[in-house]
Amino acid sequence: MILGYAGKFLEVDLSTEKIKGVxxxxxxxxxxxxxxxxxxxxxxxxxxxxxxxxxxxGSENILLFLTGPLTGFFPGxxxxxxxxxxxxNGVVGSTVGGEFGIELKxxxxxxxxxxxxxxxxxxxxxxxxxxxxxxxxxxWGKDGKQTLTMLTxxxxxxxxxxxxxxxxxxxxxxLYIGPAGENKVRTAVVAAKWTHAAGYGGYGAxxxxxxxxxxxxKGTGPLPxxxxxxxxxxxxxxxxxxxxxxxxxxxxxxxASGYDTGAKTSSEPVRNWQEEWHDEKGxxxxxxxxxxxxxxxxGDFGCPTTCLKIAIAKAGKFKGAITDNPDYELQAYLGxxxxxxxxxxxxxxxxxxxxxxxxxxxxGNVLGFAxxxxxxxxxxxxxxxxxxxxxxxAETFAKLARKMALREGIGGLLAEGTYRVAxxxxxxxxxxxxxxxxxxxxxxxxxxxxRSGKDYPGIISYACSVQxxxxxxxxxxxxxxxxxxxxxxxxxxxxxxxNGFGISSNLILNFYEAVTGKRLTKQEWxxxxxxxxxxxxxxxxxxxxxxxKWNAKLHDDNPLRFYEPLSSGPYKGKTVNKTKFEKExxxxxxxxxxxxxxxxxxxxxxKLGLSDVDNTLERLR
Amino acid sequence: xxxxxxxxxxxxxxxxxxGCRKCEIACSLFHEKRxxxxxxxxRVFMLVPGVExxxxxxQCEDYPCINxxxxxxxxxxxxxxxxxxxxxxxxxCGKCIDACPGRIPHMHPREKHVxxxxxxxxxxxxxxxxxxGEWNVLKKVPRRGQSYKLYARTPEETTRDLAHxxxxxxxxxxx
Numbered sequence: 001m002i003l004g005y006a007g008k009f010l011e012v013d014l015s016t017e018k019i020k021g022v023x024x025x026x027x028x029x030x031x032x033x034x035x036x037x038x039x040x041x042x043x044x045x046x047x048x049x050x051x052x053x054x055x056x057x058g059s060e061n062i063l064l065f066l067t068g069p070l071t072g073f074f075p076g077x078x079x080x081x082x083x084x085x086x087x088x089n090g091v092v093g094s095t096v097g098g099e100f101g102i103e104l105k106x107x108x109x110x111x112x113x114x115x116x117x118x119x120x121x122x123x124x125x126x127x128x129x130x131x132x133x134x135x136x137x138x139x140w141g142k143d144g145k146q147t148l149t150m151l152t153x154x155x156x157x158x159x160x161x162x163x164x165x166x167x168x169x170x171x172x173x174x175l176y177i178g179p180a181g182e183n184k185v186r187t188a189v190v191a192a193k194w195t196h197a198a199g200y201g202g203y204g205a206x207x208x209x210x211x212x213x214x215x216x217x218k219g220t221g222p223l224p225x226x227x228x229x230x231x232x233x234x235x236x237x238x239x240x241x242x243x244x245x246x247x248x249x250x251x252x253x254x255x256a257s258g259y260d261t262g263a264k265t266s267s268e269p270v271r272n273w274q275e276e277w278h279d280e281k282g283x284x285x286x287x288x289x290x291x292x293x294x295x296x297x298x299g300d301f302g303c304p305t306t307c308l309k310i311a312i313a314k315a316g317k318f319k320g321a322i323t324d325n326p327d328y329e330l331q332a333y334l335g336x337x338x339x340x341x342x343x344x345x346x347x348x349x350x351x352x353x354x355x356x357x358x359x360x361x362x363x364g365n366v367l368g369f370a371x372x373x374x375x376x377x378x379x380x381x382x383x384x385x386x387x388x389x390x391x392x393x394a395e396t397f398a399k400l401a402r403k404m405a406l407r408e409g410i411g412g413l414l415a416e417g418t419y420r421v422a423x424x425x426x427x428x429x430x431x432x433x434x435x436x437x438x439x440x441x442x443x444x445x446x447x448x449x450x451r452s453g454k455d456y457p458g459i460i461s462y463a464c465s466v467q468x469x470x471x472x473x474x475x476x477x478x479x480x481x482x483x484x485x486x487x488x489x490x491x492x493x494x495x496x497x498x499n500g501f502g503i504s505s506n507l508i509l510n511f512y513e514a515v516t517g518k519r520l521t522k523q524e525w526x527x528x529x530x531x532x533x534x535x536x537x538x539x540x541x542x543x544x545x546x547x548x549k550w551n552a553k554l555h556d557d558n559p560l561r562f563y564e565p566l567s568s569g570p571y572k573g574k575t576v577n578k579t580k581f582e583k584e585x586x587x588x589x590x591x592x593x594x595x596x597x598x599x600x601x602x603x604x605x606x607k608l609g610l611s612d613v614d615n616t617l618e619r620l621r
Numbered sequence: 622x623x624x625x626x627x628x629x630x631x632x633x634x635x636x637x638x639x640g641c642r643k644c645e646i647a648c649s650l651f652h653e654k655r656x657x658x659x660x661x662x663x664r665v666f667m668l669v670p671g672v673e674x675x676x677x678x679x680q681c682e683d684y685p686c687i688n689x690x691x692x693x694x695x696x697x698x699x700x701x702x703x704x705x706x707x708x709x710x711x712x713x714c715g716k717c718i719d720a721c722p723g724r725i726p727h728m729h730p731r732e733k734h735v736x737x738x739x740x741x742x743x744x745x746x747x748x749x750x751x752x753x754g755e756w757n758v759l760k761k762v763p764r765r766g767q768s769y770k771l772y773a774r775t776p777e778e779t780t781r782d783l784a785h786x787x788x789x790x791x792x793x794x795x796x
Contacts, residue, residue, distance in 0.1 A: 071657060073656070099642075102658070106657075106658065106659065108656065130641075145794070145795065146794075147795070148670070149669075149795050149796075152668060163716075165713070165715045165718075165725030165728065166726075166727060166728050167715065167725075167728055167735075168676070168718075168727060168775065168776050169725060170658075170659070170664055170665075170666055170667075170722045170776075171666065171667055171668055193667075193670045194670040194671075197711045219659070220659045220730035220731075221657070221659075221730065221731070222649070222653065222655035222656060222657035222660065223655065223656040223657065225655075229650075229654070233650065240753070240754070244753075244754060244755070294671075294787050295636075295639075295671060296787075297639040297641075297756060298639050298640060298671065298673075299638075299639050299640060299641045300640070300641070301639050301641070301642050301646075302641065302642060302646055303639075304641070304644060304754055306639040306640075306641055306754075306756075310671045310787070312787070312788060312789075312791075320788075320789075320790075320791045322671075322788060322791065434659070517689075552780060
């Protein structure tokens with residue numbers, strides 16, 4: 001028997017309002033673990049044969065909220081959200097921090113499978129095995145903070161009424177969408193705790209398409225039994241001891257990079273990646289700390305790192321804007337990428353993005369794209385509904401973000417995300433706009449450039465990833481090293497990368513064994529289980545559709561901008577060498593056994609027991 | 622040589638709480654041999670994000686919970702001054718919850734008795750784990766003549782205070 005799992009999944013059909021429990025065979029859990037791996041398996045089994053016809057924003061898509069066996073045990077809580085992505089048309093495992101996964105397991109469920117589409121706005125409320133679909137009419141249209149305030153109160157009131165003698169009820173855990181998700185904006189997130197978001201993939205839009213405003217969970221049971229509790233406690237100590245030593249993330253959070261990644265590694269998006277260097281000392285982490293931080297250590301369940309720092313603009317025009325640090329990605333994308341270099345403006349924009357339920361990375365990317373088109377005179381003031389969009393103008397960027405979330409005017413176009421806008425606008429303007437679209441397979445590139453060669457991603461990291469521009473899931477070699485395969489384990493396990501830094505993969509696999517009672521070797525993961533998930537994700541990505549399909553020859557590539565030389569800074573002139581890239585890409589194809597068209601080969605698929613995937617891919621060969 | 626146990630109190634600096642909930646994990650592992658947040662004697666509330674804080678027995682000087690118990694299931698530990706629950710006698714009537722100015726005791730989610738911090742017999746696990754990570758929200762101190770009862774506040778009251786401290790007037794939107 002495999003341990004660490006609650007043992008069942010909750011399946012809710014929003015069209016018929018049917019609710020049931022489902023279980024997976026032990027061998028499926030052993031092979032696919034949970035989170036991203038299991039999501040890929042579920043989506044393949046249920047939608048694989050008609051994948052190209054499934055509209056990610058239609059009622060046929062399946063929305064998954066999956067924990068893994070390590071959820072609740074490995075320090076720092078995360079849950080994985082997945083489905084057919086309205087950004088890549090493939091599968092993205094998008095994880096978000098918070099207590100939702102823990103609460104869900106304590107309620108007796110390893111995950112939630114949502115199918116169909118509600119007629120009117122609803123939310124799902126679960127207290128242990130009591131599940132109900134409730135009206136969300138009153139919450140529809142509300143922003144992130146309003147939604148959470150409203151549903152926290154309502155959740156506790158319901159618990160109090162149902163169990164009057166319990167005493168004071170702690171809040172239930174809640175995942176929700178903001179207006180952007182409701183309006184099916186492709187850069188919409190599934191959010192938690194105001195500032196936490198599953199951004200990559202665009203699952204906020206999928207939730208909105210199903211008219212599912214939120215899921216509220218309270219679990220009163222213990223976490224599932226584990227194989228070796230002493231072992232789990234000992235390994236937890238080991239993980240924590242390591243994390244306590246990592247001064248960078250604990251003391252400063254990822255936000256220390258807002259200055260460093262620009263000034264030192266020269267790999268930060270500046271004005272839509274026209275530069276990757278800046279030396280704005282006014283944007284240093286000390287400025288954030290001294291001016292806007294009001295809590296230095298903030299984290300989720302069991303987290304030793306607590307890398308989040310709560311920030312509020314205390315004075316000036318943006319007084320009262322609250323968010324976390326912001327973390328590096330949002331500091332970069334809603335800062336230098338828009339020509340913004342003050343903590344208060346960055347906190348204001350991030351807070352707004354949180355409230356609207358938009359992804360800071362994807363939205364910051366498309367806003368930067370728009371601003372560059374304005375800079376180049378391609379978009380006129382008239383196109384912009386009269387907005388005078390200039391680099392560094394936080395208030396105008398805020399207006400544009402609001403228009404995106406509500407799909408008003410030009411916002412309706414930008415709501416499609418950078419790649420799709422580049423195509424549509426390109427057609428309208430009769431111009432090639434892809435040179436300004438910094439994305440890979442419909443997913444904007446995370447805020448870590450590759451041209452200087454000084455940051456962690458390599459030249460094939462984004463081009464060959466099965467999750468496109470996702471900076472948390474980058475392709476690389478060797479497969480047993482810093483490759484996407486170990487990321488797949490992380491997103492399936494599930495654990496937070498910031499508590500996994502600096503610890504060996506052996507420790508992580510020992511943790512898995514202490515929880516589940518099943519031995520898993522790295523070799524087994526790299527050669528079989530992890531690779532199997534990667535091949536399936538690749539297959540679904542290439543099948544794609546219905547609006548866009550990827551041709552590996554064209555699309556397994558870097559954004560064109562990454563072949564332009566860096567225009568400033570200590571690495572001025574450096575760029576990605578196309579010949580070197582092609583060579584590296586071929587090496588990678590060989591390692592993961594893809595043919596010269598980037599399609600997984602029959603032999604490997606058959607060897608991994610994926611004959612059905614192989615048969616389906618015949619359509620592409 | 623083992624030191625003689627003395628009455629203690631857990632001093633608390635609530636606004637420093639990171640919301641990591643390691644105290645809940647440590648408490649439930651010690652008392653229940655499971656990770657079980659709802660069965661933890663110390664509970665971290667997050668009615669407003671950022672405003673997390675541990676909610677647990679303040680060990681009031683006059684112990685209103687003990688006086689309210691109709692079956693004498695509650696007593697004061699002679700060694701540590703903690704409130705001890707006799708789970709055989711407790712009927713889970715909830716009178717102690719109503720008597721507590723902070724409505725701090727809560728029912729065990731599966732068993733028929735109330736849960737109150739017992740100070741782990743003088744070596745509180747929550748304090749240990751909070752200090753290991755240097756959050757230092759909790760500190761074990763000798764019990765003196767302070768007005769400990771001031772710390773027996775409902776989750777709503779504490780949330781309001783801390784939210785105002787953190788977010789100023791803006792806090793009203795989230796309460």
